[in-house]
Structure formats: C-alpha cells, structure tokens
Amino acid sequence: MLTVLFLCAGIAYLGLLTGGEHRQAVAKRDPLVGFYPPDMPRYPQVHEVPAGQTTVGRAPLKMSYFSTDHEPARIGDYYAAFWRKRGFWVRSDVSHRGGAVAAVDSKHGYVYQVNMRRQGKKTLVFPSVNTSPMAALRRGEDPPVRLFKDSKVLTNTVSKTGTNRAQVVLTTNPGTLEDNRSHYRAELSRLGYVRSSRTVEQNKLPPSMRERVLVYQHKDGAEITIALSKLDKERTRVHITHVSARNTRGVGER
Known part of the structure; x- marks a missing residue:
C-alpha cells in the first residue's frame, strides 16, 4: 500500500511541476x-x-525519439501524470531497465504510447501515437511479391x-527451402527484378539452420531481400523486405 501511495505521490508531484502542459517550442524550425x-x-x-x-495493417503510427540521462521511472511518471490529468485510461509497465506507458483517448480514439530502454547511463525514449488503432485489424497493403502457396x-x-518507403513481410509456409527459393526467384524475375551481386547462400550451415538470402534489384531502384x-x-x-525511393504500393499481383 505504501508503495502505491508513494508512486501516486510521485506522479502527482511531477504533474504539478509540469503543470500538465506542453513545453513551448522555442525555435521556428522545431520539427x-x-x-x-x-x-x-x-x-x-x-x-x-x-x-x-509507419503503417501497421492500415493503422498510421507516428513516432519520435530522444535520449536523456533520466531514469525510465521518472520519464514514465511524467507521461502517465500528463495523460491521467486529461482523463485518459493509462497503463504503465516500467522498471529500471525500461518499459512502456500507454494511454487511450476514448473520445478521439487515439492510442498514445512511450517505449523506453535504458542503455548505459542514457535512456532511449520512443513516443508514438496511433490515430486509428482499429485499422490495425484490417488487411494491410499487399506483399511486394506473390507469396508461396x-x-x-x-x-x-x-x-x-x-x-522513401520500406515494407517488411514475415510469413511461414509448409514448403521446403528449395521450393521456396525456386518460387521467389521465378516471381522476382517475372516482376522485372534481377539478381544482385550481394546475394548470399549459406550452404555450410547445418540443415536445421540452413538459410538462403536472395537480394534482387529493379531498374527503378527498388530492392527486395x-x-x-x-x-x-x-x-x-x-522474411521479405522491399525498399524503394517512391511512395508506391507493392508490385505483386493484387
């Protein structure tokens, strides 16, 4: 009980210090x-x-980052106090090693979150906001290449x-390594990609750890790994990674 009271007191104290308001931007070029x-x-x-x-499914997720020598608990308390003062539902899971604080604005349907990681004497902090969380449950953009059956x-x-645009797709299938490699080589060739000199074939690993890495490039500058x-x-x-310098959708079949 004392621990809970102490934590609540700390949150309230930080809320009073900050006044629950934003720090005003001091530079016109503040990004x-x-x-x-x-x-x-x-x-x-x-x-x-x-x-x-970033887009998760079809949900837009904005993110920023900073580092500070403050401990994760102090940072987490700051955000939690701010959001509780707004009347949001807040959940905090923070330790000396890092953690996260999340808040839900039910009125607007926004989900705010701060992820923290202690690294040496610094804490890396990644605030983010999802303005359409339910969209994450909907089907995302098509993969950049037709998947194995x-x-x-x-x-x-x-x-x-x-x-710049990057798409990452992680899948599993019941096919063999060789069948998958043949399938994706054929599909990439069909889409106009050519094999890059950076392709690596790790044949010396044991069968249980065997891996193939295929790197293909397109004449428009896009690359698929x-x-x-x-x-x-x-x-x-x-694991499919598609990187391009244009905001285009996947080039696979729809």
Whole structure:
C-alpha cells in the first residue's frame, strides 16, 4: 500500500511541476510542431525529433525519439501524470531497465504510447501515437511479391519517410527451402527484378539452420531481400523486405 501511495505521490508531484502542459517550442524550425495531436506532451529539456510514420495493417503510427540521462521511472511518471490529468485510461509497465506507458483517448480514439530502454547511463525514449488503432485489424497493403502457396502472414508493416518507403513481410509456409527459393526467384524475375551481386547462400550451415538470402534489384531502384530459413520439418519462414525511393504500393499481383 505504501508503495502505491508513494508512486501516486510521485506522479502527482511531477504533474504539478509540469503543470500538465506542453513545453513551448522555442525555435521556428522545431520539427515536432504540428507532428502530434495536442495531447502528446513534450518531455522537458531534450532534443526530440520525428522518426517518421509507419503503417501497421492500415493503422498510421507516428513516432519520435530522444535520449536523456533520466531514469525510465521518472520519464514514465511524467507521461502517465500528463495523460491521467486529461482523463485518459493509462497503463504503465516500467522498471529500471525500461518499459512502456500507454494511454487511450476514448473520445478521439487515439492510442498514445512511450517505449523506453535504458542503455548505459542514457535512456532511449520512443513516443508514438496511433490515430486509428482499429485499422490495425484490417488487411494491410499487399506483399511486394506473390507469396508461396499456403503462406501465413505473421506481420506486414510499411514505413514511409519523405519519398522513401520500406515494407517488411514475415510469413511461414509448409514448403521446403528449395521450393521456396525456386518460387521467389521465378516471381522476382517475372516482376522485372534481377539478381544482385550481394546475394548470399549459406550452404555450410547445418540443415536445421540452413538459410538462403536472395537480394534482387529493379531498374527503378527498388530492392527486395528475401531470407529463407527452416523452422522445423513442416515450416519454412520467409522474411521479405522491399525498399524503394517512391511512395508506391507493392508490385505483386493484387
């Protein structure tokens, strides 16, 4: 009980210190001005910069980052106090090694989150906001290449920064390594990709750890890397990364 009271007192104290308000931007070129909704606070006396926008499913996720010598608990308390003052539902899971604080704005349907990781004498902090969390449950963008038959998509994320775009798709399927390699080589060739000199074939590993890494490039500058690895006798894991300098959708069949 004393621990709970002490924690609540600490949160209230931080809330009084900050007044529950944003730190005002002091420079006209502050890259975070207008980046977040108004209920994402600015941690005091740090240089916070945008990390771009990522799409999880079809849910837009904006993220920024900064580092500080403050402990994760102090940082987490700051954000938790701010959001509790706004009347949001707040969940905190923080230790001396890092953790996360999340808040739900039920009125607007936003989900705010701060992830922290202690590294040496510094804490790396990654604030983020999802303005359409339910969209994460909907089907995301199509993979950049036609998948092997009976593939199960585990993750499918898209990140966009300026004109750069990266898509990462992780799948599993019941095919063999050789069948997968033949399939993806044929599909990439059909899409106009050519094999890069950076392709690596790690044939010296034991069969249980054998992996293939295929790197293919397109004349428009896009690159696809496909890593194949055998999980067990029945499953092959396929990790696909598609990087391009244009905000285009996947080039696979729809």
